[in-house]
Amino acid sequence: MAKNRSRRLRKKMHIDEFQEIGFSVTWRFPEGTSEEQIDKVVDDFISEAVEPAGLIFGGSGYLAWEGLVCKQEVGHCNEEDQARVRKWLEEHQLEEVRVSELFDIWWD
Numbered sequence: 001m002a003k004n005r006s007r008r009l010r011k012k013m014h015i016d017e018f019q020e021i022g023f024s025v026t027w028r029f030p031e032g033t034s035e036e037q038i039d040k041v042v043d044d045f046i047s048e049a050v051e052p053a054g055l056i057f058g059g060s061g062y063l064a065w066e067g068l069v070c071k072q073e074v075g076h077c078n079e080e081d082q083a084r085v086r087k088w089l090e091e092h093q094l095e096e097v098r099v100s101e102l103f104d105i106w107w108d
Contacts, residue, residue, distance in 0.1 A: 018074055019076070020070055020076070020104070021075075024066065024100040025098065025099050026098045027065050027089050028063060028064045028065070029095070033063065038062070038063075042065070044092075049084060050069065055081060069081065076102075086099045
């Protein structure tokens with residue numbers, strides 16, 4: 001049964017027009033990668049693949065990384081965003097690159 005919620009409550013609950021769709025991503029650096037190389041690749045990833053597409057990445061790791069990608073503004077990521085992220089990571093010889101299906105980042 002549908003509920004009639006106020007705009008304020010819909011925003012607070014991240015539903016309807018405030019729903020945010022994103023995806024998770026994981027990858028691995030080759031054994032022996034230096035900290036400086038890791039920092040540079042992650043910085044380049046954000047500045048070349050993530051930010052120009054209006055996306056944001058939140059994640060962490062050392063040799064194995066995992067994180068969440070979503071829009072900088074409230075919105076829905078799409079298959080093009082997933083493909084862009086996957087392509088960039090694979091082109092930079094990162095290993096075990098995995099991009100999840102799209103999901104509601106607040107409720108799934």
